[in-house]
Amino acid sequence: MLKRYTRAAGDRFKRWRGTMTTPWQRLLARFELLFLDHAVFRHIKLNLHPVSPQMWRSAQPSPGHLAKVARLGVRTVINLRGERDCASYLFERETCRRLGMTMVNFPLNSREPPEPERVAAFERLLETIEYPALMHCKSGADRAGIGSALYLLLHEGRPLAEAKGQLHWKFGHLRHSRTGVLDYMLERYGADAASQPIAFRDWAAAGYDAQAMRREFQAGRLSSGIVDRILRRE
Structure with a gap:
């Protein structure tokens, strides 16, 4: 109701x-x-964190937040929520234009692993944007988490353990909820790479069944209820 x-x-x-x-x-x-769009809570805590010297992650930024990251030198804003009919999107697009930052829409799903083709497209994006950059979703927990993990694996060649650290409760990510399927994808890669060493991009390029991973992953009811009904994550 x-x-x-x-x-x-x-x-x-x-x-x-x-x-x-x-x-x-x-x-x-x-x-x-x-x-x-719950920006009243993001004014209290934007969930803004550095991923590397060239990349930041956050929740949905307000015009004031965008002005702040522009002063930090950010040149590109990657919107992991995608283009949508929402005031936050309209303000973000307007403010990025005014501040001279490039806004890129690259939607990710918080409850399904990205398809291999989506991973390849994200790597191509990371190779072409101007840095420093900021990536964000609504809360800065799940899509920003997997986006940051992919950035570290694909663009910086960082270890899997470091990448997995971007999906952590300190950012608001709950791995036992339905969003834990993102952790599951990285764990599947880790298991495969342990038996036969392979770079993440090559593992993704070889193809994996993202939908099968979603079906295999067992989410906890309590954590999923918190994420879906209380926190009302996208």
Whole structure:
């Protein structure tokens, strides 16, 4: 009931907010950003952390947060939520243009391993963007976690143990929830590489069944309830 009411309220705000062309629409967009996309909590904690000297990770940044990371030297913002009809997206696109940062949309799923083709596309993206860069999802826990792990494995050639550290409770990631399938993918790679050493990119290029991994992974009900119903993660 609450979920249906929240969705209906969100749809109404999107219609009223439009493309944020009038002062009234921008005011509505601010309300949508703060309360429907939960930015009020991100003002308390953005979940901003360095992955390496050239990469940062965070939750969905507000215009003020984007100004902060621009002062840190960030040149590219990778939006792991993807393009969507949401005030946070509109403000992000507008602010990146104003600050001279490049915004790239590269959606990842928090409850399914990325397909091998998606991993290859992400590596190509990492080879072409201007650094320093920031990658973000909504909460900075799951998609930002696997994105950061892939960055370390593919772009910096870091050890698997270091990459797995990007999926950690200190960032808000709960490995026993349905988002733990992201950990499971890295563990499967680790098991295969232990028996026959292989670089992650080569392992991914050889092909793996991401959907089979999702079916095999057993999530805990309590952790999944916390992530899906209390934290309301995407």
